[in-house]
Amino acid sequence: MPKTKISYAPSVRRLPSYLHIIRQAQRAGDYYISGTVIAQELNLEPIQVRKDLAITGIIGKPKKGYPVEALVAAIEHYLGWDEIHEAVLLGAGNLGSALLGYQEFQLHGLHFVAAFDTDPGKIGGHIHGVPILSMDTVEQAIKSLKAEIAVLTVPSPQAQATAETLVRAGIASIWNFTNTKLKVADDIIVQREDLSSGYALLSVMMQKVKGRLE
């Protein structure tokens, strides 16, 4: 089981933005949208948009563009966003709560069936409609809920131990929002989200403008 490497990762990362724009066109009643328009909207090169859209298999019509309906369906299918994915969330703090309530994820098939926390004040209640269970019951609960994805928003020191519990419970994919590099078996899919890396980019841009950096 080699670590899953994605081809066209940069293209895949751009697909959600395309989807967003194309859905807007759909709501506006358009039947076709051109790569040129999408590019303009996102400050990208038209050729890049065309190349990216090619991976979905949809073919456009010269002069008109891509069929909106089919394109939305194709992107969603390519990403697997046309199916429901059961998920649990670990650590219902501020970030965790924000993710539980993030409307867009529901649109993308991500369905939270439960969240876990250690705070007795939260356990037994709901956040954004999702029941909060005790962290002690994680392993059993995940097994019976048959959740596929775990969103990890616990404090960093607990990240590794929690991940190990998740793996024992049969979780296949972990979306890791902690700044801990998880050490798990090769066949577990892990996507790490690092807020600091975006801030690093912003910081360097600021340095450049200030002339402190070339």
Next chain:
Amino acid sequence: MPKTKISYAPSVRRLPSYLHIIRQAQRAGDYYISGTVIAQELNLEPIQVRKDLAITGIIGKPKKGYPVEALVAAIEHYLGWDEIHEAVLLGAGNLGSALLGYQEFQLHGLHFVAAFDTDPGKIGGHIHGVPILSMDTVEQAIKSLKAEIAVLTVPSPQAQATAETLVRAGIASIWNFTNTKLKVADDIIVQREDLSSGYALLSVMMQKVKGRLE
């Protein structure tokens, strides 16, 4: 004023992870850390770590590695994280509150001087020690606070209008957490954080494992 393009962007994105590891070594009392060790810790190739660290200007010692103290300082300086950056946050909802309380940012020189919201129940209070002001006072407040960075966590429909206010108020950099592509002048630095793009990557990895995709 051309849009700021970063050279070595992928390397810059990795620097915060390096910094995290190196700081751990520092706390453990180590004077040197090798690229090999950092690579191991992060599942990267040693050569990649060496190349990345080269941009900070620090030179290592064969056999020992890089001087921890100097390396931490060099990375922080390169990123401008050795200076305080005054920031405001727009939209103190769940995500906004999470960012206000994100400890690590303080370590990186990001200092929230105020947050703005439309909720009368929040205005006048504090979240994670940061005063919440009325959204109506944004322009004046930012001018007098002399904030440099704005973190944008308002609902998407308000994103563009809010950004325009921020620009009028003299904000130089916007860290945009909405899924709206902001249309602002070229000399405004914008870093967009798109949660969906990470989820797209996770989704495609899952598809691959399921054999639904090659």
Next chain:
DNA sequence: TAGATTGTTAATCGATTAACAATC
């Protein structure tokens, strides 16, 4: 000393961009 690790130079790989014929 022997060997781990560095920095440099070159090779490979993959992503972006360019050019352009095809076509609705």
Next chain:
DNA sequence: TAGATTGTTAATCGATTAACAATC
């Protein structure tokens, strides 16, 4: 029809990886 936009093939660009001499 004329021209905007597509898909394809080739060129460029930049990032990653390999090879290896230098060295502590």
